[in-house]
Amino acid sequence: MAKGSAFMRRLCIVLNILLGFLGVVLLLVGIVASTFKIEPLTSGYYWQYGTQSVLFSIGFGLATILLSILGVYGAYQEHVLALLLYSIFMSIEFIALLALTIIAILAQPQVEKKIEDSFGNMTSLYNTDEVFHRELNKLQQEAECCGLLYYTDWKDQIPPSCDCPQNYSDKEARCVKVNVNVQNYRSSELNKKAESDLMTAQTPMRYVHKMHCGxxxxxxxxxxxxxxxxxxxxxxxVMLAAVIVALLLWNKINMRSSVAGISNDDDRTKYELQPHKMA
Known part of the structure; x- marks a missing residue:
């Protein structure tokens, strides 16, 4: 029984170290996700949903890290109360995590539809939040696309990130020729863009990417x-496996304590003085 207990103890410690690592990953994902601002893209709906997801990610990450520390302590010290508390709280977290995950999966199609619908409700991408504006410009340069649904999402203020390279071999197939409102374009970009961008802005006809970024x-x-x-x-x-192992370890420790108690009682009875036999 001692060997089995030692194996369960080591397994419980390993599982909780893995849980702690996953908790750190979940915490970091929540922190990184909280730095992205996509509210202008989705008219507030997805941002509210995303904010709740970020908070849940950070909360579950912290809870998992703390409970994994409790589990390691309980397994290493073979502390019955710590293992029992760990099993109860980890089971609660497991049920909550599973329920929220199922809700998120069921709500995913609705969220995606809300996002796609919001693409058509944009008046002009140029009037959106500065952070979103900058990130969309990066996406347009890297993915060679323009606008969410079409380049007209930018109205008459198409940024240089939409411009097709001059050395495109299939420019006619992948790009579209547009007329540019030179005055609006120059006034909006004058303080932000380099001199090469201003050269592009002075050209009344431009080639921009035909593919959209949505x-x-x-x-x-x-x-x-x-x-x-x-x-x-x-x-x-891993949570489920850790809870099962912790409960098995808790049971083995209790059984070992019970057997040890019975053995001690037998020894006391065996060596107890019996006056009637001495007479």
Whole structure:
């Protein structure tokens, strides 16, 4: 029984170290996600939903880290009360995590539809938040796209990040020629862009990317959600295994204590003075 107890103790410690690592990952994901601002993109709906997800990620990450420390302490010291408290609170966290994950999966299609609908409700991308504006410009340069649904999302203030390179071999197929409101473009970009961008702004005809960025942005969001769900399911699986091992270890410690107590009682009875036999 002592060997079995030692094995369960080591296994419980290993599982809780893994849980602590996953808790740190979940915490960091929540902290990093909280730095992104996408409210202008989704008219507030997804940002509210995303804010709740970020808070849950940070909260579950912290709770998992603290409980994993309690689990390591209980297993290493073979502390019955610590193991019992750990099993109870970890079970509660597991149930809550599973319930919220199921709710998030069921709500995913509605959230995606809300995001896609918000693409068509934009008046002009140029009037959006500065952070979102900067991130969309980066996406347009890297993915060679322009606008969320079409380049007209920028109205007459198409940024240089939409411009097609001069050395495009299939420019006619991948780009579209547009007329530019030179005065608006120059006044909006004069203090932000380099001299080369101003040269582009002075050209009344420009080639901009024909492909739009909406599907690419949605794909990035879906990939981020898949990664998040993968972390959550891995965390839930390890949680369940850790709770089972902790309960088994708790049971073995109790059984060992009971056997030790019975053995001590037998020894006391065996060596107890019996006056009637001495007579």
């Amino acid at each position: 599907p690419i942005l949605m794909r990035h969001l879906k990939n981020a959600l898949r990664i998040m769900l993968g972390i959550v399911f891995t965390l839930a699986t």
